[in-house]
Amino acid sequence: MYIWQNFRKKWSDLQLKMCMWSCAKATTTQDFNAAMERLKSINAGAWEYLHKISPKQWSRAHFSEYPKLDNYTNNNCEVFNAKVKKMRGKPIITMLEEVRCYVMRILARNKKVLVGYNGRLALTKQSRLEREKRESNKWMPLPTGDDAGNVYEVHCFPTKVSVDLGKGTCSCRLWQIIGLPCRHACAALAYQNRRPEEYAHNWLTMGAYNAAYQITMRPVPSQEYWEHDVDTLPILPPRYRKPIG
Known part of the structure; x- marks a missing residue:
């Protein structure tokens, strides 16, 4: 999608768009090469732009067969950044605690959503x-x-x-x-x-889906409910030394 957004800034022609997406959606190298040759015959500049980018990053024909996925995204990063946006200005412990509670709610919600679903696939x-x-x-x-x-x-x-x-x-x-x-x-x-x-x-x-949500997050009581060991000395903050001047 990012490649396409940059591509259409220079070449917004509908025919070039179809050729570019034919290259991206091709699942075999033969189809990919044929689509690239067709693009080259229409516009050499557009072909040269795509030719410089590794097809492993944007064409199904060159994707690995291991992940069992036909699209590469950075959704994990984007979702995390969007959720911690309101928490970033808080002290580090408070921010981490809110992130922990958010993850705990998501795990519990997703685990509950498909409890009554009996299909084999997600x-x-x-x-x-x-x-x-x-x-x-x-x-x-x-x-x-x-x-x-x-x-x-x-x-x-x-x-x-x-x-x-x-x-x-x-x-x-x-x-x-x-x-x-x-x-x-x-x-x-x-x-x-x-x-x-x-x-x-x-x-x-669904077996793999449920296995991903088997983990549970333990609750963390607030500080007044923490256990205290009376046989040890309390941990004090470091001594503050006033700097010279």
Whole structure:
């Protein structure tokens, strides 16, 4: 998004916008290179601007398959900075105490919200999977006849992709990147009367969500309720020495 905001300051043409976002949303290097070549043929200056930026920072085609996520954000930093904005002017202990109480409330709220939810996937992931399942109706899976019966060639004229249900891969790479079966995999799973939810990565399940909120924060009583050890000397503040002059 930041790259796009800087990009449109120089090139606000709609065609260039579509080319730039085609590069960003491409999930394979072939699609990315084709989109970049198309952009170069339209405007060499715009191509040179994007060419200088590492595609690992802004194109799905070059994202790692490990995180199971197709977007990189700094939301954690922005949320933290927004929440501590009103607390920054307070003494350090008071500020930390308010941050602790805020985190405690968020943990308790999020843990309670989905107590009655019985789905296998978290709600946002389930919603995205439903979109892929609807789109899968446009694709026709053809079994290749392998011994395990897991490899399919999925068609939607003129495009063909290869899906391996055993390895959890698709040649479009979206399944590997986001951890959810893509529309091509959903079509192959529907051919076998299987539920795509069962083939989602464990990190996207409610089990992983609940595990993230298993931690609880212990309450901290105010100072008058602290325990005092009568057998030890009290801790005094350092002696103040008046500076010369």
